[in-house]
Amino acid sequence: MQDITLWFQDLLAGNLIFTPQTLGYYWEGLVTTTQLVFLSLVIGLVMAVPLAIGRSSGRRWISLPIYAYTYVFRGTPLLIQLYIIYYGVVFFDGIQETFLWPMLREAFYPALIAFTLNTAAYTTEIFRGAIKATAKGEIEAARAYGMSQGLMMRRIILPSAFRRALPAYGNEVIFMLHASAIASVVTLMDLTGAARFVYARFYAPFEAFLFVAAIYLCLTFAILYLFRWLEKRLLAHLKPA
Amino acid sequence: MKKLLTVSLLGLAMAAGTAQARDYDHVRIGVDVPYEPMEYRTPEGELTGFDIDLGNALCAEIGVTCEWIEQEWDGIIPGLMSRNYDAIMSSMTINDERRQTVLFSDPYFTPPSAWFAPTESELSEATRETLEGLTIGVQRGTLQDNYVTDMFGDVASVSRYSTADDMVLDMQAERLDIVFLDYPVGKATLLDSERRDYQVVGEMITEPKEYFGDGFGIAFRQRDEALAERFNEALATLKADGTYDEIHERYFGEE
Numbered sequence: 341m342q343d344i345t346l347w348f349q350d351l352l353a354g355n356l357i358f359t360p361q362t363l364g365y366y367w368e369g370l371v372t373t374t375q376l377v378f379l380s381l382v383i384g385l386v387m388a389v390p391l392a393i394g395r396s397s398g399r400r401w402i403s404l405p406i407y408a409y410t411y412v413f414r415g416t417p418l419l420i421q422l423y424i425i426y427y428g429v430v431f432f433d434g435i436q437e438t439f440l441w442p443m444l445r446e447a448f449y450p451a452l453i454a455f456t457l458n459t460a461a462y463t464t465e466i467f468r469g470a471i472k473a474t475a476k477g478e479i480e481a482a483r484a485y486g487m488s489q490g491l492m493m494r495r496i497i498l499p500s501a502f503r504r505a506l507p508a509y510g511n512e513v514i515f516m517l518h519a520s521a522i523a524s525v526v527t528l529m530d531l532t533g534a535a536r537f538v539y540a541r542f543y544a545p546f547e548a549f550l551f552v553a554a555i556y557l558c559l560t561f562a563i564l565y566l567f568r569w570l571e572k573r574l575l576a577h578l579k580p581a
Numbered sequence: 582m583k584k585l586l587t588v589s590l591l592g593l594a595m596a597a598g599t600a601q602a603r604d605y606d607h608v609r610i611g612v613d614v615p616y617e618p619m620e621y622r623t624p625e626g627e628l629t630g631f632d633i634d635l636g637n638a639l640c641a642e643i644g645v646t647c648e649w650i651e652q653e654w655d656g657i658i659p660g661l662m663s664r665n666y667d668a669i670m671s672s673m674t675i676n677d678e679r680r681q682t683v684l685f686s687d688p689y690f691t692p693p694s695a696w697f698a699p700t701e702s703e704l705s706e707a708t709r710e711t712l713e714g715l716t717i718g719v720q721r722g723t724l725q726d727n728y729v730t731d732m733f734g735d736v737a738s739v740s741r742y743s744t745a746d747d748m749v750l751d752m753q754a755e756r757l758d759i760v761f762l763d764y765p766v767g768k769a770t771l772l773d774s775e776r777r778d779y780q781v782v783g784e785m786i787t788e789p790k791e792y793f794g795d796g797f798g799i800a801f802r803q804r805d806e807a808l809a810e811r812f813n814e815a816l817a818t819l820k821a822d823g824t825y826d827e828i829h830e831r832y833f834g835e836e
Contacts, residue, residue, distance in 0.1 A: 540722025
């Protein structure tokens with residue numbers, strides 16, 4: 341351990357940019373990015389399941405509003421959504437006096453809201469596609485067993501739909517990680533924010549952005565492997581024998 | 582014939598060289614207009630500003646007549662070299678790159694930075710104690726950012742913005758408690774704004790030099806050391822007798 345520390349100190353001694361201080365900024369950025377992406381994905385996922393069921397419902401008064409929601413959030417850039425939620429809300433008179441303000445005041449929560457709504461819209465459409473693709477035979481068999489609509493959804497449709505949605509959802513997770521790079525425009529010190537800070541401080545765009553790109557690569561790698569492992573376990577039955 | 586031409590040209594060049602060493606009684610000063618409040622024209626078309634007033638006062642102190650010659654910024658140093666004028670006094674920041682070409686006087690002005698907060702804010706000065714736990718707004722990558730990050734980064738949270746406009750918006754939204762800006766920018770965007778009332782907190786800040794730079798200097802041709810020296814002496818006199826402060830107050834208000 342001491343050898344590693346010494347090696348690290350030697351490595352750092354020769355440069356002005358990667359001092360313990362700037363590495364501290366990168367670390368804080370990593371924490372912020374991870375929190376932001378993880379929380380928005382989890383909340384978005386929880387929202388997306390009922391929304392996807394509603395979206396594939398035959399009742400138009402349920403499916404149409406959900407369609408409108410996914411259409412708006414998939415049809416506009418995430419950056420614009422973030423701007424509207426961060427800068428837009430303050431134009432409601434008296435928002436500073438409401439109970440929402442302590443949250444909206446920080447940059448973190450407007451970013452979290454924007455990212456959650458955005459990923460929920462995409463995930464809804466991914467799940468809806470997977471639900472629609474359920475084999476007709478499975479549904480007929482479930483009906484033949486006398487299953488109610490809810491039971492059929494819970495036992496037959498959703499489990500297989502989730503499995504089918506897995507590869508597409510893995511992409512969404514990676515997209516979300518990369519999309520989170522825009523959080524720094526609303527003053528959030530995420531990974532990209534830290535890189536922009538180091539760049540502006542030392543006029544070293546190459547080092548600052550290359551280093552942060554490497555961190556994103558590592559994160560993406562971890563996500564890829566997680567999903568590969570999940571697919572191996574959950575989609576084993578689909579593999580050619 | 583050719584030799585004669587060479588010799589006479591050489592003589593001419595030497596004559597020009599010696600002529601250069603003369604004492605000036607008339608100094609032409611290059612300036613890029615407008616750059617408010619440093620140099621601009623009044624609605625009547627009269628040239629005015631901090632540089633102009635200070636320059637005229639310096640010339641009066643030295644006992645020379647001054648003539649202001651307008652020149653676009655990108656040609657302002659070449660214009661000095663080709664003797665369109667003898668000095669540049671146009672908010673030019675002293676730096677090493679320019680030092681290789683021109684000779685600078687002592688710095689005559691450092692653009693001040695200042696703290697701005699809403700009028701109803703109870704802050705009366707900006708120190709590590711008073712700013713503890715507050716949110717400070719700065720423009721990313723500016724000298725103000727570096728200063729605030731190093732001085733207050735560990736006690737207050739620093740929000741960094743790409744443009745001053747975004748920062749002003751968040752100030753109006755009450756997301757920021759205080760911002761640290763170039764004084765002229767803050768004056769134009771906050772003090773003169775209509776939505777809310779803002780005030781300067783504490784004194785204007787121009788120190789330490791490692792953050793706020795060397796400031797503005799008057800540029801001369803390298804060989805005009807005597808002229809630069811006369812301006813330096815005059816500047817010291819004006820600073821001592823209060824004339825400098827009076828001009829400063831005229832354009833930047835009370836400190």
